[in-house]
Amino acid sequence: MDLPVAFRTLADWASDSSPLYETLCRGIAEDPTLLDLAEEVPADRWAPHVTLSAVHYLLLNGADHPLARFYPSLTESPEDPTEAYPHFHDFCVAHTDDLIPLLRHRRTQTNAVGRCAGLYPAFCYIDQQTPGSLALLELGASAGLNLNWDRYAYEYDSKRFGASDATVTVHSSVRAGSPPLQQTPPAVNARLGVDLNPLDPTDATDAAWLRALVWPEHTERLDVLDTAIEHSHGNPPQVVGDDAVETLVKHADSLPRDGPLVVYHTALLYQLSQEQRTTLHRALTTIGETRPVWWLSGDGETEDPGTFGLEVTRFPDGDTVRLGRYEQHGRWIDWCQ
Template sequence: MDLPDAFRALADWAADSSPLYETICRGIAEDQTLLDLAEEVPPDRWAPHIMLSAVHYLLLNGADHTLARFYPSLTDSPEDPGAAYPNFRNFCVTHADDLIPLLRHRRTQTNAVSRCAGLYPAFCYIDHQTSMPLGLLELGTSAGLNLNWNRYAYGYDSEWFGTTDSNVTVQSSVRSGSPPLQQSPPAVNTRLGIDLNPLDPTDSSDAAWLRALVWPEHTERLDLLDAALEQTQTDPPRVVADDAVETLVNHATSMPDDETLVIYHTAFLYQLSEDQRNTLHQALATIGERRPVWWLSGDGETDSSGTFGLELTRFPDGDSVQLGQYEQHGRWIDWCDT
């Protein structure tokens, strides 16, 4: 897909939830000056997300420009997004020297904490099958905020679960089924994340980039991210910079044997080639030959756009069960009663 089509595709995707980004993307698609600027993004990354986030990053960090008036993340009374593009273009031309390093070096590495609403019942399901505490190994973990899922509070409709006194509160709804939600969260002993280019949630620049990746209209997601970032300052999870597929067996071997090992991910599989997916399956089978392991895929394909499937496979036997599905930002879950 060439750059103009990539920006048009993101505009179509943003139409329902970000009128500002829809307007901006349609403008960039027809603007050779800004398309040339977007060429600074390496070809292995998706330029539209990086460019939008780079501008948002500078604005969130105090860049003084009229463009800020159009961002709900920066003002309680944003101006009409339909009039934003000339201001966006001027900002990019004026701040090109500040944008280029971000375009060249930053990546799309979101931590959608709200996805924990889909993960929580799945971990409760696993907890019901074992008498040992859980050992967590997350693939493609970014800053590792979703490794802390058992430290968060969960509101499903009008009931609360998890660590209910937590300042991190994830709101969701159960549309169907009866997920095995536990009032008290499952016990977790070890947490380890693997990411090719992890972010450090205690680093102010990395934390600011995480904030910039949230779309401007999604202020509730930004508030949730801020709460999770604040909580993790005193006890950040361990995240290593590595190829999550190629080094999985080695990292799994380092996990204590007196824990129930759970390997999981969200928004990860789509980044893998067919060969990499095969390597992942082989690695899981190899680990399963040495110890029992649960593989929780929180980004399974579904028939609905913006919906992730929850699939659980236990090795060494390789038996799988479809647990349900959830909206990609955790707004609701559908549970398969088995």
């Protein structure tokens, strides 16, 4: 996908919840100067989001520029986002030297804690289908904040579920169906994340990058992220740096065998080639030959931009069940079981 198309694609995704990013993406797609700057992002990364997040990072960390007036994450009274682009262009030109290291070395590693609103009923479904405590293996785990999903509370349409002593509360709504929401979370006996370039939520610089990845209008997401980062200081998730697909069998073998293994992800598939997807499925089949394993895909394809499909596949039989879908940041879920 060439860069102008990539920026227009993100603009379409952002149109319903981030007018600022929609405006900026459409502007960049027509701006040769900023397209040249975005070329600094390595080809194996999602240039539009890295570019926008690099600018957000500098603004959140004190860069003084009129552009900040358009960011709801920085001001309680943001200006009209449709007027932001000239300021954005000026900011990027003025701060090119600060942006280039971020563009070259940072990645889209959003740890959208709100996605746990989609994961929670899926884990409850798995828990009700199979005995034993769950062993968790998250692929593309970023900073591992979603490995702590069972330690969070959930409010769906003001009804509360999950950990009774949680300091993190994820808010969502059920638009359709009756998801199997348990008052008490399923038991977890082990958890491990794998990521090519894991972030440490207890590190100030990594935490700042996580914050910059949140879209500026999504101040509630930012609040939840902040509480999840604070929570991680007492419950640091273990995330190892590795190729999640190529080393899946090895890491699965390191986890306890006295209960089902759940291999899951929420923003991985779009980054994988068809060959890598085949390798992933082959690895899951191999693991399923020696222990019960559930593959929970929290980023299945749907017909609507901005939504992720939820489906589970149980190995060794390989049967897939479509559970539903959810808004990409967990604002609502549709359940079809």
